[in-house]
Amino acid sequence: MRIARYVVGEDPVYGVVELAADGGEHPDTVRTLTGDPLAGPVKYTGERLHLDDVRLVAPVIPRSKVVAIGRNYVAHIRELGNEIPDAPVSFLKPNTSVIGPGEPIVYPNATKHVDHEGELAIVIGRICRDVPRDRVPEVIFGYTAANDVSARDLQKSDVQWGRAKGYDTFCPLGPWIVTHLSVDEASDLDITVTVEHADGLREERQHGNTGLMMRGIAELVEFVSSFCTLLPGDVILTGTPSGVGPIVAGDRVNVEISGIGVLSNPVVSQDA
Known part of the structure; x- marks a missing residue:
């Protein structure tokens, strides 16, 4: 469904x-x-x-939070020159950063480098805490596509990622929530990100598969629920494959996940 x-x-x-x-x-x-x-x-x-x-x-406006996972694909870790973490890297994106398909990503004046990051998003369906791995399917409502938009220069200068990833419009979700996928099925989905430029050029940037995640869906839900209570409508972003790249005003970013659909958003300047 x-x-x-x-x-x-x-x-x-x-x-x-x-x-x-x-x-x-x-x-x-x-x-x-x-x-x-x-x-x-x-x-x-x-x-x-x-x-x-x-x-x-947006198919869901999280009642409390978006919990995002960073550095979950080895190739992406290497392309940014980071170390492979010993444990999942997590951070929060405010629910005010969520927008839906077709809504514009606003490029803030405070940054000079904004990247796209196409990701699989998990939508939680019930209140839960300390979920054991074998019971994770019971708390998942479904899956959707996400774009963890990131102001890369601010991410580096601030050290903490809250501002760089928390701007309004920096968490597109959609086009809908798919509820019929099992955890195993959702663990083998292709993720493709293309950017359409104002001059008509269409460029494929990212192409990966959720099977390449270092820590899979069940492990991530187990981990996140070990330190915070998850509420219905909360969203977990599962990390991005390699190929992240810059976007500018006039671009359109398309995140396509097989079995789910295409999440498409234009990019506009803050002064537009």
């Missing part, structure tokens, strides 16, 4: 997406749900809309 959050009037609503690739009777449509599937039981309203007639927004 694909759970989307979208706007047709004033307030976002949730729905279940059916794509043409599914071979169903209602291709590229969304069935509206009552309420929030991360907050409690929902049901269909009877309304069905074409995807072209709705505006997708």
